[in-house]
Amino acid sequence: MTDASTQTQYRERVRSLIAERRAAGTFSSRPDSWLRSFDLGFSAAMAERGLLGLSWPRRFGGAEQGAVTRLAVTEELLRAGAPVAAHWIGDRQIGPSILRHGNPQLQEEILPGITSARLVFCLGMSEPDAGSDLAAVTTAAHRVGGGWRLTGRKIWTSNAHLATHAYVLARTDATGRKHEGLSEFVVDMDADGVAVSPIVDMSGEHHFNEVTFEDVFVPEHRLIGEVGNGWRQVVEQLSFERGGPERVLTTYPLLAAVVEGLAGDDRHDAELGGLIARLAALRRLAYAVAERIDRGESPVEQAAALKMLGTTFEVDVIEFARRAGTPDPQTAQLVSQSLLASPGFSIRGGSSEVLLGIIAKGALRRG
Amino acid sequence: MADTRSSEFADELRAVVQDISSRGDAGDVWPTLVELGLAGVGVDEDAGGSGGDLVDLVTLVGELAAAGVSSPIIEASVGAWTTGRPAGDRIASPVDAGDVSVVDGRVTGEVLVRWPEVSETLVLLTRDGIATVALEGPNVSTSPWPTVGAPMGLVRLTGAAASPLPAPPTSDQVRERLAILRSAASVGAGRAAVARTIDYALAREQFGAPLAAIPAVVSAIGMMRAQLDLADAALAGALREDAPRGAAMAARLSAAAMATAVARTAHQLHGAMGVAQEYPLHPLTTALWDLRDADEREAQIARRLGAAARAGGESAVWEHLSA
Numbered sequence: 001m002t003d004a005s006t007q008t009q010y011r012e013r014v015r016s017l018i019a020e021r022r023a024a025g026t027f028s029s030r031p032d033s034w035l036r037s038f039d040l041g042f043s044a045a046m047a048e049r050g051l052l053g054l055s056w057p058r059r060f061g062g063a064e065q066g067a068v069t070r071l072a073v074t075e076e077l078l079r080a081g082a083p084v085a086a087h088w089i090g091d092r093q094i095g096p097s098i099l100r101h102g103n104p105q106l107q108e109e110i111l112p113g114i115t116s117a118r119l120v121f122c123l124g125m126s127e128p129d130a131g132s133d134l135a136a137v138t139t140a141a142h143r144v145g146g147g148w149r150l151t152g153r154k155i156w157t158s159n160a161h162l163a164t165h166a167y168v169l170a171r172t173d174a175t176g177r178k179h180e181g182l183s184e185f186v187v188d189m190d191a192d193g194v195a196v197s198p199i200v201d202m203s204g205e206h207h208f209n210e211v212t213f214e215d216v217f218v219p220e221h222r223l224i225g226e227v228g229n230g231w232r233q234v235v236e237q238l239s240f241e242r243g244g245p246e247r248v249l250t251t252y253p254l255l256a257a258v259v260e261g262l263a264g265d266d267r268h269d270a271e272l273g274g275l276i277a278r279l280a281a282l283r284r285l286a287y288a289v290a291e292r293i294d295r296g297e298s299p300v301e302q303a304a305a306l307k308m309l310g311t312t313f314e315v316d317v318i319e320f321a322r323r324a325g326t327p328d329p330q331t332a333q334l335v336s337q338s339l340l341a342s343p344g345f346s347i348r349g350g351s352s353e354v355l356l357g358i359i360a361k362g363a364l365r366r367g
Numbered sequence: 368m369a370d371t372r373s374s375e376f377a378d379e380l381r382a383v384v385q386d387i388s389s390r391g392d393a394g395d396v397w398p399t400l401v402e403l404g405l406a407g408v409g410v411d412e413d414a415g416g417s418g419g420d421l422v423d424l425v426t427l428v429g430e431l432a433a434a435g436v437s438s439p440i441i442e443a444s445v446g447a448w449t450t451g452r453p454a455g456d457r458i459a460s461p462v463d464a465g466d467v468s469v470v471d472g473r474v475t476g477e478v479l480v481r482w483p484e485v486s487e488t489l490v491l492l493t494r495d496g497i498a499t500v501a502l503e504g505p506n507v508s509t510s511p512w513p514t515v516g517a518p519m520g521l522v523r524l525t526g527a528a529a530s531p532l533p534a535p536p537t538s539d540q541v542r543e544r545l546a547i548l549r550s551a552a553s554v555g556a557g558r559a560a561v562a563r564t565i566d567y568a569l570a571r572e573q574f575g576a577p578l579a580a581i582p583a584v585v586s587a588i589g590m591m592r593a594q595l596d597l598a599d600a601a602l603a604g605a606l607r608e609d610a611p612r613g614a615a616m617a618a619r620l621s622a623a624a625m626a627t628a629v630a631r632t633a634h635q636l637h638g639a640m641g642v643a644q645e646y647p648l649h650p651l652t653t654a655l656w657d658l659r660d661a662d663e664r665e666a667q668i669a670r671r672l673g674a675a676a677r678a679g680g681e682s683a684v685w686e687h688l689s690a
Contacts (some may be wrong), residue, residue: 005611079685256681269673270666273620275675277669280617280689281597284604304595353586360589361567364579 006065007072010051014076017049029081031253031334032341034246036207038162039083042250043117046084052091053115056099060107061115067290071245075283079256080248085159090114090121093240094167097184097255101233103226109221110165111187113325119183124154124168124187125234131156133233134169135178139213141170141185147219148172153212156348160196163189168213172227182230186222187213203340236298241349243289243303248282248310250345251317254334255279256324258317261326263338264348268324269330275313275320282310304355311345311352318342380430388434397438397485398456400431406443406454415453421544422606425551432555435650437517439482441548449541450499452534459499460486461541463662467524470493470516474508476530481661483520485510491529492538498529516657545662545672546619551603553622553658557598560633560651561591567637584636591632598625613688616672623665626655 017150021027021042046052054070056062063069077084078173095114098107113119130136135303139152150170160166166187173181187194199208207305225233255275262268285306292299325331346352400406409424410416424444431440439458446452446459467476474493478684480486481684482500489500500507507526510521536544565588568579579585601621605614630652634641641648659665676684 054414071666166585171618179380256684259676259681259684262677266674266677269671269677270669271673273669273671273673274624276599276613276672276684276688277620278597278624279684280604280613281601281621283689285597285600288600288603301592302596303603308589309597356589356593358589359592360585362571363561363588363592364585 006069010054010065010069010072011076013051014073017045017051018076018080018082021045022339028083029253030083031081032250032344033081033253034078034084034088035158035344036085036205037081037083037113038085038159038207040086040120042083043087046087047115047117052087052117053095053111056095056111056115060111061113063113066183068287071286071290075245075249075286077262078245079252081253086120086162087114087117089123090119090165092236092244094121094186096240097167097233097237098127098154098186098224100236101184102227103221103223105185105221106224113164119165120159120163120191122157122160122163122166122209122211124157124166124213126156127153128155132351134234135182135209137169137171138308139168139170140174141172141218142182144217147197147217147222148185150193150213150216150218153210155210156199156206157196157209157211158207160189160211161198161206165189166194166211168223169230172230179231181228182234183227184224184230184233185218187216187218191216192220193217201340202343203337215325222270229347235300238350239293239300239303241299241309243286243293243299245283245286247251247307247345247349248279248286248313250311250341251314251338254321254331254338255317257331257334258321258325261328261331262324265324268320271320271326275317278309278313278316282306282313285309296319301359304350304358307350308346308352308355308359312347314338316343370654373648377426377430380427384430384434388436396436400438400440401454401456406440406458407447409444410447410453414447414451417446421547425547425602425606427496428548428551429555429558432552432651434557435647435654437654439485441545442481442486445544445548446488446542449490449497449536450488456485457487457548458482458485458491459488461490461492461662462522463542463544463545464491464493467491467493469493469498469529469531470531472531472548473522473526474498474500475526476524478524479512479521480520480522481517482517483511483522489522490532492541493529495531496534496539497532497536497541499532500524500529501526502527515653516659517661528651538601541657542663543615546615546668547605549619549658549661550598550605550615550622553626553655554595554598554602556651556654556658557622557625557629559587559593560609560629560648560655563648563651564588564591564633564636567640571638571640578636587632587636591629594625594628598622611687611690613622613672613675613690615690616668619668619674620665623659625642626659630655655660 022121054065141148141150168185172183193214195212289299381651404417407417408419412418440585442460443454443458462478464478508523509520512521598621601618605618
């Protein structure tokens with residue numbers, strides 16, 4: 001159980017890191033920073049202050065704190081629009097997955113690399129024919145001496161062009177049901193046969209990529225968990241991925257700017273009050289998810305609800321800014337950045353339509 | 368989760384509430400609740416109450432609402448907590464009267480009171496602090512006010528005698544307690560409405576399959592469930608010991624938004640059956656509609672919260688209003 005004073009201490013640590021970098025002129029703030037704002041220097045500074053791998057064992061560079069403490073830290077980072085993209089994927093989900101399922105050699109090799117911000121991870125999940133239907137992946141891995149050979153194509157792989165490693169979901173058995181032949185691997189991005197080509201998005205920014213694997217050798221220890229257990233393992237990962245504050249706070253820097261600019265204009269008080277209440281409720285729901293994770297539970301439906309409602313909130317903030325924001329270039333920039341990023345909010349990490357189904361099926365099952 | 372502080376206590380309460388609500392036509396359930404000591408939950412025993420804290424009261428209010436029992440439990444309990452006088456068959460009813468002033472010990476204005484037949488005292492949250500007014504006194508007249516859910520009356524005060532009630536609690540503290548309890552009742556009624564709707568969608572067949580096989584029905588159920596989870600989380604947030612300033616208002620507004628969504632969707636998915644007087648959906652949905660604007664209107668609370676955000680800036684929003 002994380003007490004309030006521990007949370008406060010960690011929040012202060014983040015705030016002072018940000019304040020220092022602001023003072024030094026090395027801090028950049030923007031909406032959707034956890035995807036688009038890649039800064040190895042910032043991630044290294046986080047590592048120096050013991051802010052990565054917070055819930056992991058100390059022997060891997062962690063701080064043995066809970067998910068609730070990590071929530072306090074990530075909230076403060078996203079509040080400030082901090083450039084956290086370089087360490088985000090490793091810290092949020094790959095590290096925890098390797099901790100739960102990885103063999104000791106893999107843990108020793110990868111986890112300290114994440115907590116020291118030396119390793120950068122990208123997610124090799126979606127494929128041209130497998131988006132919402134993730135189990136339909138056809139990237140295949142077959143056994144060879146000493147490991148595996150991996151062949152296939154991944155798409156929408158954010159920051160693959162900057163990553164040192166890829167998490168890859170691949171099919172190791174195509175004979176049975178599609179959910180049963182999947183396995184998870186950690187692959188070196190500089191291995192022979194790995195090629196990355198950019199996909200520029202509608203904002204003109206490059207974070208998406210297509211990654212092809214052509215007969216890439218993957219050593220045996222780089223298999224995460226068990227062969228054929230990939231689906232169960234990845235579903236668990238998705239709980240971590242969906243249940244965090246990055247599903248609520250993507251456009252917080254814009255909301256902050258609008259609030260600061262309102263001054264005596266009381267015409268929008270009711271709408272603002274409604275948004276603040278939603279923000280409060282969503283932050284509390286994220287907290288409830290983190291608490292359950294700390295209790296060892298898998299809050300799949302709550303995490304789905306948080307993401308589905310949170311991403312709606314993120315977009316409603318933009319609409320509010322249109323109505324109530326002051327007409328200055330800074331706000332206009334924040335609105336533009338947010339708008340161009342916004343179609344992705346309710347699609348990435350589980351589209352809202354799919355999430356609604358997950359929530360409903362859970363409710364109908366218990367009914 | 369907000370509603371299960373001690374599941375044994377909740378289980379006991381649920382059994383008591385089930386027993387009460389199964390006594391056929393609700394009729395006059397209030398005297399029974401008083402007799403069972405439930406009206407005194409959340410008020411110290413040495414103040415004439417039954418003991419227990421706010422979380423116990425939240426559990427009670429939630430269970431009563433989930434069972435579709437309509438009663439002045441919130442008014443009575445908050446009235447007793449505010450005045451220090453235990454609730455009985457007749458109660459002291461809190462009324463948010465922010466635009467009424469007390470001048471030379473007298474008040475003039477019009478206010479809406481819930482459960483007028485059961486109320487003997489108004490506990491007015493006025494511009495000048497809390498003051499009590501006897502409903503049966505001179506210069507006070509009450510007439511019926513149309514509403515859904517709890518019965519209401521319009522009270523005309525023309526220089527009625529008002530006795531000031533010194534703090535504690537303050538008007539804001541009373542508002543906060545009311546907000547939390549209204550949220551608890553909404554979440555209880557919402558939970559029951561969603562459960563009943565899911566049962567119906569699983570049982571009712573059309574086109575050769577349960578309604579639950581229809582994709583649009585699945586989406587609607589998912590949305591109701593998500594809104595309920597959100598309102599529940601907000602309520603749990605308001606019940607924290609160190610709950611920040613905005614937590615009660617946020618819970619109240621989350622509950623109201625959920626109430627609108629759940630009432631609408633529950634009726635929609637029930638089809639015609641849901642509007643029949645005999646079918647037990649309308650006690651839940653009318654309560655949900657009613658609770659949104661009880662004490663203070665949803666829109667008014669939203670304006671207050673927005674004004675506080677504007678006045679305090681981003682740091683107030685982050686630390687106090689949405690924490």
